[in-house]
Amino acid sequence: MNKKRFNGYLTAGLLITGILVLLTVIGAFYTPYDPTAMSGAAKFQGPSFAHFFGTDNFGRDIFSRVLKGTGTTLTIALATVAIGAVVGTAVGAVTGYFGGAVDEVLMRLNDALTAFPSILLALLVISLVGPGNKYNVVLALGIVFIPSFARVTRMSFASLRDTNYILGARLMGAKSGRILLVHMLPNTMRVVLPAITIGFNNAVLAEASMSFLGIGVTPPDASLGYMLSEAQGMFTSAPWYALFTGLMIALLVFGVGLIGEGLQQLEREVA
Amino acid sequence: MKYAAKRIFTLLLTMIIVSFLTFAAFELVSGDPAQTMLGTQATPERLALLREELGLNRPFFARYSSWLAGFFSGDLGVSYNYRQPVWSLIAPKLEITLCMCFVSFLLITVISIPLGIYSARWTSGPINAVRTAFNQLCMAVPPFFTGILVSWGFGILLRMFTPGDFPGLHEQFGASLKYLFFAAICLSIPRIAMTVRMMRSTVIGEMNKAYVRTAISRGNDRRGVLMTHVLKNSLVAAVTFLGQTMAEIVGGSIVVEQVFGIPGLGRMLVASIANRDYPVVQTIVVILAFWVVLTGTIADLLNQSIDPRLRLGGHA
Numbered sequence: 108m109n110k111k112r113f114n115g116y117l118t119a120g121l122l123i124t125g126i127l128v129l130l131t132v133i134g135a136f137y138t139p140y141d142p143t144a145m146s147g148a149a150k151f152q153g154p155s156f157a158h159f160f161g162t163d164n165f166g167r168d169i170f171s172r173v174l175k176g177t178g179t180t181l182t183i184a185l186a187t188v189a190i191g192a193v194v195g196t197a198v199g200a201v202t203g204y205f206g207g208a209v210d211e212v213l214m215r216l217n218d219a220l221t222a223f224p225s226i227l228l229a230l231l232v233i234s235l236v237g238p239g240n241k242y243n244v245v246l247a248l249g250i251v252f253i254p255s256f257a258r259v260t261r262m263s264f265a266s267l268r269d270t271n272y273i274l275g276a277r278l279m280g281a282k283s284g285r286i287l288l289v290h291m292l293p294n295t296m297r298v299v300l301p302a303i304t305i306g307f308n309n310a311v312l313a314e315a316s317m318s319f320l321g322i323g324v325t326p327p328d329a330s331l332g333y334m335l336s337e338a339q340g341m342f343t344s345a346p347w348y349a350l351f352t353g354l355m356i357a358l359l360v361f362g363v364g365l366i367g368e369g370l371q372q373l374e375r376e377v378a
Numbered sequence: 379m380k381y382a383a384k385r386i387f388t389l390l391l392t393m394i395i396v397s398f399l400t401f402a403a404f405e406l407v408s409g410d411p412a413q414t415m416l417g418t419q420a421t422p423e424r425l426a427l428l429r430e431e432l433g434l435n436r437p438f439f440a441r442y443s444s445w446l447a448g449f450f451s452g453d454l455g456v457s458y459n460y461r462q463p464v465w466s467l468i469a470p471k472l473e474i475t476l477c478m479c480f481v482s483f484l485l486i487t488v489i490s491i492p493l494g495i496y497s498a499r500w501t502s503g504p505i506n507a508v509r510t511a512f513n514q515l516c517m518a519v520p521p522f523f524t525g526i527l528v529s530w531g532f533g534i535l536l537r538m539f540t541p542g543d544f545p546g547l548h549e550q551f552g553a554s555l556k557y558l559f560f561a562a563i564c565l566s567i568p569r570i571a572m573t574v575r576m577m578r579s580t581v582i583g584e585m586n587k588a589y590v591r592t593a594i595s596r597g598n599d600r601r602g603v604l605m606t607h608v609l610k611n612s613l614v615a616a617v618t619f620l621g622q623t624m625a626e627i628v629g630g631s632i633v634v635e636q637v638f639g640i641p642g643l644g645r646m647l648v649a650s651i652a653n654r655d656y657p658v659v660q661t662i663v664v665i666l667a668f669w670v671v672l673t674g675t676i677a678d679l680l681n682q683s684i685d686p687r688l689r690l691g692g693h694a
Contacts, residue, residue, distance in 0.1 A: 115507060116507075116510065116511075119511075219392065219396075222622070222625060222670055222671070222674055223625070223629075223667070223670055224625055224626045224628065224629025224630070224670070225629070226629045226630070226632060226633070227628075227629045227632070227663075227666055227670075230632070230647065230648075230651060231400075231403075231663055233651065234651040234654075234659050235403055235404075235406075238651055238652060308517075308518070312520055315520055315522075316520070316522065316632075316633045319522050319633060319636065319637075320632070320633065320636055320648045321648070321652065322648060322651055322652055332522075335522060335523065335526070336522075336636075338526070339526050339637065342526060342530055343530075343534065346530070349523070349526050349527075353519075353520070353523035353526065353527075356518075356520055356523065357515070357518045357519045357520070357523065358518075359518075360517070360518035360519075360520075361514055361515055361518035364514040364517060364518055365511070365514055368510060368514060
């Protein structure tokens with residue numbers, strides 16, 4: 108047994124992300140106020156014990172809104188990364204393991220696609236499928252994240268192909284599907300997991316950007332990006348709205364970023 | 379030179395493929411532009427007339443080739459929404475966006491390269507931990523959030539510029555540049571963090587190589603080895619990364635323009651997507667795509683002239 112070193116990044120990241128996820132899960136079932144309920148008496152109130160994050164120009168409770176918004180943003184980011192990771196890994200596995208002309212063509216296409224800023228690709232897809240709908244946002248971002256996952260996993264699968272244990276499995280008559288799923292996939296997790304953390308953060312930022320621009324998630328669904336664009340208009344009268352919404356996005360990305368950093372450190376220690 | 383010619387040929391080929399794919403994609407979704415333009419005033423006769431006028435009756439490839447020819451001669455069609463030639467709508471906005479991106483690129487290069495090299499001194503310990511955390515934090519704060527804070531702090535409190543009131547590049551160049559500078563700061567912060575990270579890991583990677591150990595064991599000091607050998611070898615990675623950065627900031631500028639109310643290409647793109655003004659969207663997408671491909675090619679060509687090994691077709 109080798110001594111385990113304390114991984115500060117991983118611990119801090121898991122702690123921050125854990126607290127945020129817990130808050131969001133609670134927020135899905137219970138919020139102190141109705142996030143859309145307006146109140147003429149409680150307009151533009153600063154943070155207090157009654158309203159942790161204050162209220163906006165309609166007297167809506169910002170803490171409740173931020174909880175709901177984080178829920179939407181998290182769900183979309185997770186769905187997006189799930190599409191990107193599953194499809195991307197499948198493409199990477201097939202092209203990396205079998206190689207050949209399909210591999211060559213797909214990788215050229217991949218090189219071209221990964222060169223493009225993800226927000227630009229997402230905007231292109233959203234303009235094709237139609238803006239202002241959360242399922243289209245998931246679809247657009249999901250498609251956009253496929254190439255980067257395919258690229259990372261392809262390299263991993265291609266390098267595993269020539270290892271002795273895979274050769275052994277093939278000699279024993281294992282089918283390609285079994286080799287890919289049972290023997291290779293677990294060994295690619297060390298590159299897939301950090302890629303997921305990066306992908307998740309890109310997804311959060313991309314969704315927030317698109318909703319901020321008004322072509323992502325639109326009301327009645329609350330998303331942190333859309334709320335921030337609302338908050339910009341009332342910054343002088345209710346600065347806490349923008350502050351807490353923006354800080355929530357930053358904290359979410361920061362926490363997952365630290366997890367990614369911690370995973371990479373773990374990887375370096377193993378290597 | 380042979381390589382450069384080959385690279386430029388690939389560049390043109392990629393541009394044609396990209397423009398073809400974009401044209402085909404919008405052809406699929408845009409439906410009947412004549413119907414869109416006429417809206418409720420559409421009668422079968424007027425529709426037929428407008429289709430004839432816009433050349434929609436011609437086959438797909440004929441329309442694509444005339445669109446491509448038009449693209450290079452500055453005739454990009456007519457916007458559905460503004461009923462104006464697309465080029466005259468886009469040209470002034472392109473200037474503004476490019477201006478902001480160059481300011482941002484300059485900021486990124488000047489700040490992050492020295493900072494990245496400097497921070498390579500610490501590979502463990504408390505300073506390194508704080509640096510890593512701060513680096514992650516800078517990447518986590520979205521530019522539209524810093525944008526709101528900067529327009530409030532520097533704009534409303536310190537009155538260094540008026541948020542939402544862009545002076546205009548031709549009317550007041552100096553004031554516009556100042557305005558764009560604040561926007562560029564917000565655009566640059568996450569990219570600076572990423573570039574520092576990249577530069578740092580490249581330098582550390584080089585410092586661990588055998589030639590550095592040899593040089594140091596022969597009595598050179600670390601600083602001298604860093605300046606004379608390591609930096610040269612890190613340059614290729616830096617140029618490649620900065621090429622990607624140039625492409626990324628154009629993507630990021632879309633959001634920052636919205637926050638600061640800068641009448642650039644990004645705002646135009648977003649408005650046109652919302653209005654389904656396909657000729658405008660298509661043109662902006664192709665222009666931005668060309669930009670991405672072009673910066674990649676320039677970075678490649680620069681690397682060729684920096685590293686002789688690449689000229690022989692090897693890998694650095």
